[in-house]
Amino acid sequence: MKSLASWFHRRGWRDLIIGIPYLWLIVFFLIPFLIVVAMSLATRTPTAPPFGYGGANPILNFEGYARLFTETLYIRAFITSLMNAAVATVICLIIGYPMALGLTRVSKSWRNILLMLVILPFWTSFLLRVYAWMGMMGRNSWFNGLLTDIWNLLTPQSYALTSIPMMNSNFAVVLVMVYCYLPFMILPLYANLERLDPVLDEAAMDLGSRPFQVFRDVTLPQSIPGIIAGAMLVFIPAAGELVIPALVGNPSSPMIGRIISDEFAQVRDWPMASTVAVALLILMVGPTMLYSRYQQKAEGRAEERP
Amino acid sequence: MSEPVLPENAPFIRIEGVSKRFGQFEAVRDVSLTIGKGEIFALLGGSGCGKTTLLRMLAGFETPTSGRIFIDGQDMADTPPWDRPVHMMFQSYAIFPHMSVEKNIAYGLKHEKMTAARRAARVEEMLALVQLTPFAKRKPHQISGGQRQRVALARALARQPKVLLLDEPLAALDKKLREHTQFELMSIQQNTGVTFVVVTHDQEEAMTLADRIAVMDKGEVKQVGPANQIYEYPNSRFVAGFIGAISTYPARVIRLTGDLTEIDIPAMGGTFAARSLPGLTEGQTVTVALRPEKVSISKTCPDAVNVVEGQVKDLAYFGKDSLYRVILPGGDLISVHTVNARRASESGRPADWDDRVWLSFEPASAILLTD
Structure with missing residues (x-):
């Protein structure tokens, strides 16, 4: 008993404090995930809950995983999701990088105002913002009208349009995703760029580099961890996004989130829905591991710095 | 300048x-x-x-x-x-x-x-x-x-x-x-x-x-x-x-005699000789500055042009050299830096706390500053 008390005194508190987040992850992530994995291997039954193991069916049913690779619905859904998410991520990076860089170059007071503006959209409901875009993209909106006028001005008569069909397309999905996820790109990039020493830019300039070369040789290589962090924060939720494609997407080429939701709620095929969810998670683990490896490297470097 | x-x-x-x-x-x-x-x-x-x-x-x-x-x-x-x-x-x-x-x-x-x-x-x-x-x-x-x-x-x-x-x-x-x-x-x-x-x-x-x-x-x-x-x-x-340590005192030009200037330094309670500066006029107020190593200290009155009596307030012995802080007749302090070139007798230092001492400096060592 005495040794237990001394052990607790020596290590207990530390282990307890480190243990709390692990416990949280186990209870709220690992166990539910294992339930989903188990469900993905069950067989669909007309009972409640609508799945079961054994009986007339195989104990573990791998049919769902086989369907993933054979049915075009799933293959297409994965490709659409990954493509939309990838395009949205790249556009977020192209728009977000100059914004993040700009934030680091303005005066302190301006910086706070601009950072506030970046975060400001979060103050309204996410759903409301998507609805706003639906209104903007609709055929009778001023926004659509404006774009139509520009289109008609720039193209020959034979291509003239009365309105641009934006809604219910992958274009609409990417546009709204870029709008909604842009802050997730800007903020980690800003956090990264803000830490870079401006003297390094001067040093490169001093050694003969023009501003563009300074950016290419000094700023960009040092901001890779920020780019990866931002890309992960945009790509992962975008790939599994449900609401945006459901509201503005093309119903005939659904994304993964839509498939999972439909399989659960409409088709009531819980094992298949679980299978798709597991597959999506496995797909996302790869990039996440890449990210954490990069972060470890960056942290290791920071620690070794005297 | x-x-x-x-x-x-x-x-x-x-x-x-x-x-x-x-x-x-x-x-x-x-x-x-x-x-x-x-x-x-x-x-x-x-x-x-x-x-x-x-x-x-x-x-x-x-x-x-x-x-x-x-x-x-x-x-x-x-x-x-x-x-x-x-x-x-x-x-x-x-x-x-x-x-x-x-x-x-x-x-x-x-x-x-x-x-x-x-x-x-x-x-x-x-x-x-x-x-x-x-x-x-x-x-x-x-x-x-x-x-x-x-x-x-x-x-x-x-x-x-x-x-x-x-x-x-x-x-x-x-x-x-x-x-x-x-x-x-x-x-x-x-x-x-x-x-x-x-x-x-x-x-x-x-x-x-x-x-x-x-x-x-x-x-x-x-x-x-x-x-x-x-x-x-x-x-x-x-x-x-x-640049370096220095003691400065207000002074007044009394008389210009070729290379040398006779100046009155109230802090030292008398008149002293210093090397002249071009452009000085009689009666002009100046600052006189002395580097600690340019001032000599002794317990007997030395045979020198500029001599002033003082009392040792503080001394720091560093081995190879010593730093004295001496009270001048006017109450101001002056720093004196001496190199301990000779081995001190066992009885003690050339000057001790509260000793009456004589300080002297060369006319050329006194720096006159008008700014």
Whole structure:
């Protein structure tokens, strides 16, 4: 008993404090995930809950995983999701990088105002913002009208349009995703760029580099961890996004989130829905591991710095 | 201000009436300097005196509000930093953290038209110059502070600049490394012949390193000259006080007699002889300044021109030398520095606490300051 008390005194508190987040992850992530994995291997039954193991069916049913690779619905859904998410991520990076860089170059007071503006959209409901875009993209909106006028001005008569069909397309999905996820790109990039020493830019300039070369040789290589962090924060939720494609997407080429939701709620095929969810998670683990490896490297470097 | 001492060689850097204002604040005020080729020139001053701003204007990071800067005969007004024949060694070294030692040194050479083999050879040469050859592949976070400084030096020298600007080159090093690096910098300067402009707040660093020093205060250059001239012949109270220890007292000119001036120093309760300054008039108030090592102390009245009696208030014995603080007749204190050239008798020191002592100094040692 005495040794237990001394052990607790020596290590207990530390282990307890480190243990709390692990416990949280186990209870709220690992166990539910294992339930989903188990469900993905069950067989669909007309009972409640609508799945079961054994009986007339195989104990573990791998049919769902086989369907993933054979049915075009799933293959297409994965490709659409990954493509939309990838395009949205790249556009977020192209728009977000100059914004993040700009934030680091303005005066302190301006910086706070601009950072506030970046975060400001979060103050309204996410759903409301998507609805706003639906209104903007609709055929009778001023926004659509404006774009139509520009289109008609720039193209020959034979291509003239009365309105641009934006809604219910992958274009609409990417546009709204870029709008909604842009802050997730800007903020980690800003956090990264803000830490870079401006003297390094001067040093490169001093050694003969023009501003563009300074950016290419000094700023960009040092901001890779920020780019990866931002890309992960945009790509992962975008790939599994449900609401945006459901509201503005093309119903005939659904994304993964839509498939999972439909399989659960409409088709009531819980094992298949679980299978798709597991597959999506496995797909996302790869990039996440890449990210954490990069972060470890960056942290290791920071620690070794005297 | 005394006439600026011209460098031995033709002026290589010419700074003509340069001022720099940041809003209402005048960081540099009407500075004119000439720096010779191959010279080690120090800009010395406290923080905020404008020395770093002046250095940054030479590098091209700041534009003068007025005035012109010529380097090797060329007006630098429209030359951006990347086109100047000037490289800088930054105070923080500014080593690129994502590049190896080798890549850091090679960075400036990217912009030179040279073959890959020639470039590699130049990097090798630089690594050897700063004795970092075994560390070529290391990343900056894997080497020590002193080594990082040498990387910064090699990187700045690799492109063979005409001028090397050094911003507080020794400030971040510990005492032992400082002395070593100081001599290393001097030998590298001699071997390469590059003009060095060093910014420092450390007077000892400036005096040992530099051929000539410009003492700056509040954006202005107070005095320019070799170390010994600035130390022995300061032209203002600021310079006298900034470089080395000194005791100053108000005084009044009584009589001008050729080389010597008779002055009344109330703090010492009498009249004394000092070497005259051009332009002095009888009755003028001046400041008399005495370096501690120029004053002798003894328990018997010496046979000297300038003698004053005092009482020892404090003394610090350092072994090879001693520092006394002596109360003058007027109540002021004077510092006296003596070298303990002879072994003291066992009974004690030449003078002790509260002893009555005689102080004396040469007329030539008394520095008269009108500013």
